Amino acid sequence: MRAGRLFSLRKVCLTGLVSLSLALVSSPSFAQSTTSSTQTSKAKPSQTKKTTQNTSASKKSTATSTQSKSKTSANTKQKKAAPGGTPQGTRGSKSTSTTQKALAAGATTAAVASAASAQRAQADRKSGNPASALRSNVVFVQDLNSKAVLFARNDDVARPIASITKLMTALVVVDAKQPLDEMLQVTQDDVDVVKFSRSRLAVGVRLSRGDMLHLALMSSENRAANALGRYYPGGMPAFVAAMNNKARELGMHDSRFVEPTGLSSANVSTPRDLVKLMQATAARPSIRYYTTNQQHEISTRGHATLFRNTNMLVTNPNWDIRVSKTGFINEAGQCLVMVARINNRDTAIVLLNADGKGTRIGDAVKIRQLVQNRQAVAMSRTDLN
Known part of the structure; x- marks a missing residue:
């Protein structure tokens, strides 16, 4: 009897516990708690993946930063490199x-x-120094009658002379007594592959040796000058050898030539040597005429082409110029050499490595004024005595 009551009481307790458990499971707060816990456990792999992505992005950023620094360093080095063409x-x-x-x-x-x-x-x-007003890097002025040096600056170093080289080219051609009426043809060999300079003489054009010489001296035509060298007996090697032999013959001991145009910076000379060259060319009537002629027209392939002198001073009636030549390459700067008659005296003017076309012309005008004033002062002193 007693045992039967205990069994009934245990059954009632178990039934109550089961009912309570079912009530808890069906409770909204329990469901939310379970869902939140599940979401939290599912979110962990996603966060891990994001962390991995962030780490990868950080590495890429670091690499990019390193490359950027490398490029910046390279650019900095390039900017610090000195540009070419130093005076x-x-x-x-x-x-x-x-x-x-x-x-x-x-x-x-x-x-x-x-x-x-x-x-x-x-x-x-x-x-x-009375030459203080002159802006050319190299200045050399000499009275050819008395041999007195009137002005000099930076005149003791052999330098690139650009197209002044063509005076030597002309001297070799004229002294070789090659016929000026012989027809020469411009070929691909005459095209400038050193400085890639322009030319108004197309490949295939045929001109007389006299016209080639005229254009080389007056308008500084590189293709014409190169053609003159090619048509020399023995070709270009023989012509270059003749240029250097002529330099030694004239006493130009500090000069050297490697080609006839002046495009190569290996063609070098000193102002004193250039005075000797100008004196020699001034003694050749054809060279004297070609270098001081104002303009020359040629007909090629049925078209007339007008060439002008590169030295504007030859058109000035106040100047009496016996021989003249201009030149320019980056290594030589703007150059001008002349023998001019000033106060009835032949005066050699050498201007090298000027920093502009106007500078070399302006310096030549100033030199003429200085020489005239200097001679006027000397004459007045003689009168006083």
């Missing part, structure tokens, strides 16, 4: 380091050349 007159002088620093800082070659010219002019003014 010749600064080489071997005290201002070389200053010029190099200016170029390294990004200054243009023209600006550095202009600044160097200003420094030289200032130094000349302090020393009392």
Whole structure:
């Protein structure tokens, strides 16, 4: 009897516990808790994946940053490299380091050349040099009658002379007595592959040797000058050898030639040597005429082409120029050499490595004025005596 009651009581308790469990399971808060727990456990792999992606992105960012720094460093090195065409007159002088620093800082070659010219002019003014107003890097002026050097600056170094080379080319051709009426043809061999300069003479054009010489000297036609060398007996090697032999014959001991146009910077000379060259060419009537003629027209393939002198001073009636030649390549700068009659005296003028076409012409005009004033002062002193 007692045992039966205990069994009934245990059954009632178990039934109550089961009912309570079912009630808890069906409770909204229990469901939310279970769902939240499940979502949390599912979110862990996603967060891990995001963390991995972030790490990968960080590595890529670091690599990109490293590459960027590398490129920046390379660009910085390129910017610090000095541009080419450093003015010749600064080489071997005290201002070389200053010029190099200016170029390294990004200054243009023209600006550095202009600044160097200003420094030289200032130094000349302090020393009392009457050539202080001249801006060309190299200045050499000589009275050919008395052999007196009137003005000189940076005249003791052999430098590239650009198209002034063509004076030697003409001298070799004329002294070889090659017929000026012989027809020569411009070929692909005459095309400039050194400086890639332009020419108004097309490949295939045929001109007389006289016309080729005329255009080479008056208008500085490179193809014409090269053709003159090719048609020399023995070809170009023999012509270059003749150029150097002629230089030695004239006493141009500091000069060297490697080709007839002046496009190569290996063609070098000194101002004193160039005076000797000008004196020799001025003694040849044909060269004297070709270098000072104002313009010349040729007919090629049925078309007339007008060529003009590269030295504008030959058109000025106030100038009496006996021989003249201009030149330019980056290594030589703007160049001008002339023998001019000033106050009835032959005066040799050499201007090299000027920083502009106007500079070399302006310096020539100033030199003429200086020489005239100097001679006027000398004449007045003679009158007083």
